[in-house]
Amino acid sequence: xxxxxxxxxxxxxxxxxxxxxxxxxxxxxxxxxxxxxxxxxxxxxxxxxxxxxxxxxxxxxxxxxxxxxxxxxxxxxxxxxxxxxxxxxxxxxxxxxxxxxxxxxxxxxxxxxxxxxxxxxxxxxxxxxxxxxxxxxxxxxxxxxxxxxxxxxxxxxxxxxxxxxxxxxxxxxxxxxxxxxxxxxxxxxxxxxxxxxxxxxxxxxxxxxxxxxxxxxxxxxxxxxxxxxxxxxxxxxxxxxxxxxxxxxxxxxxxxxxxxx
Numbered sequence: 001x002x003x004x005x006x007x008x009x010x011x012x013x014x015x016x017x018x019x020x021x022x023x024x025x026x027x028x029x030x031x032x033x034x035x036x037x038x039x040x041x042x043x044x045x046x047x048x049x050x051x052x053x054x055x056x057x058x059x060x061x062x063x064x065x066x067x068x069x070x071x072x073x074x075x076x077x078x079x080x081x082x083x084x085x086x087x088x089x090x091x092x093x094x095x096x097x098x099x100x101x102x103x104x105x106x107x108x109x110x111x112x113x114x115x116x117x118x119x120x121x122x123x124x125x126x127x128x129x130x131x132x133x134x135x136x137x138x139x140x141x142x143x144x145x146x147x148x149x150x151x152x153x154x155x156x157x158x159x160x161x162x163x164x165x166x167x168x169x170x171x172x173x174x175x176x177x178x179x180x181x182x183x184x185x186x187x188x189x190x191x192x193x194x195x196x197x198x199x200x201x202x203x204x205x206x207x208x209x210x211x212x213x214x215x216x217x218x219x220x221x222x223x224x225x226x227x228x229x230x231x232x233x234x235x236x237x238x239x240x241x242x243x244x245x246x247x248x249x250x251x252x253x254x255x256x257x258x259x260x261x
Contacts, residue, residue: 001045001046001047002046003046003075004026004046004049004052004073007049008023008026022053025053025056025057025060026053026056028056028060029056029059029066029069029070029071030070030072031070031072032070034068035068035069035070036068036069037068037069037070037099037100038069038070038071038072038098038099038100039069039070039071039072039098039099039100039101039102040071040072040073040074040096040098040100040101040102041055041071041072041073041074041101041102041104042074042075042076042079042094042096042101042102042103042104043073043074043075043076043079043103043104044075044076044077044079044104044106045075045077046075048104049073051104051119051121052073052104054125054128055071055102055104055119055128056071057125058125058128058129058132059071059128059132061125061129062129062132063129063249063254064129064132064136064254064257065258065261074096074098076094076095076096078094078095079092079093079094079103080092080093080094081093081103081105081106081107081108081118082108083107083108084108087109087145088108088109089108089109089110089111089118090103090105090107090108090109090110090111090118090120091108091118092105092118099115100115100116100117100135101115101116101117102116102117102118102119103116103117103118103119104119105118105119105120106120106121107120107121108120109122110122110123110127110128110131111131112131112134112135113134114135117131117132117134117135119131124244124245126240126244126245126247127244129240129244129247130240130241130244133240133241133249136162136257136260137161137162137163137256137257137260138161138162138163138241138253138257139152139157139161139162139163139164139222139241140222140241140242141163141164141220141221141222141231141233141239141241141242142221142222142242142243143221143222143223143224143225144222144223144224144225145225146225146226149222149223149224149225149226149229150225150226152166152222152223153166153222153223153226153229153231154229161186162186162253162256162257162260163186163233163234163239163241163253163256164220164222164231164232164233165181165184165185165186165217165231165232166222166223166229166230166231166232167181167207167229167230167232168228168229168230169227169228169229169230170207171206172201172204172205172206173198173204173205173206173207174204174205175194175205177205178194178195178197178198178205178207179194181194181197181207181217182194182197185197185217185234186256187215187234187252187256190215190234190252191215191216196209196213196216197209197216197217198217207230207232208232209236211236213236214235215234215235215252216234216236217232217233217234218232218233218234218235218236219231219232219233220232220233220242221242234250234252235250235252237250239253241253
């Protein structure tokens with residue numbers, strides 16, 4: 001039940017590599033004058049300090065540039081969490097407010113919105129990095145629930161979408177329609193021609209790149225829950241935004257992120 005300050009005071013003089021590593025994490029992300037992103041991590045009790053340190057470690061080990069992030073700890077003994085929606089996501093309420101907030105819930109499934117990450121005791125390092133990906137502009141590449149798909153796939157979403165575009169569900173498209181989709185791709189600069197995102201069949205075009213291409217336009221499962229939309233992504237591999245435990249962040253995704261920032 002001791003505070004982080006008391007914990008540091010008790011152990012900071014210990015000659016122990018593990019402790020030095022944790023103190024270095026706390027120092028790395030403490031508030032300074034160069035913070036571009038300020039994050040407050042909120043817990044219901046002091047025993048969640050280990051989860052806070054695990055979060056800091058996940059941030060440091062992520063493929064993202066986080067040297068300008070500042071992360072602090074806050075205790076909210078009134079923190080209240082329930083299980084919400086059909087996927088069992090944790091839903092929490094706290095009086096502590098910040099530009100970006102991470103809530104350490106005691107149950108449920110992790111989730112993210114534009115300002116808050118909700119993490120649970122089962123949230124591994126790769127889960128945390130997946131959820132951070134939402135903050136940075138990446139959408140889920142697995143099938144969203146119907147309620148989320150209806151919002152996201154119809155353009156009503158809070159997150160940026162660097163890795164997913166959405167089209168109709170037509171079988172064929174005209175060359176002009178393909179050009180229009182190509183011109184609006186976040187990763188257009190990586191594809192030399194509009195003809196690389198579709199395949200010609202007679203006088204018509206079927207949207208989608210040949211599987212032999214490394215970067216193009218490939219079906220994603222994001223919008224599978226609704227029948228009139230199709231999601232597309234730039235690569236044909238299971239990324240960390242489809243299956244977090246792959247830990248795969250294609251170099252293209254990081255390039256798109258750097259360009260966006």
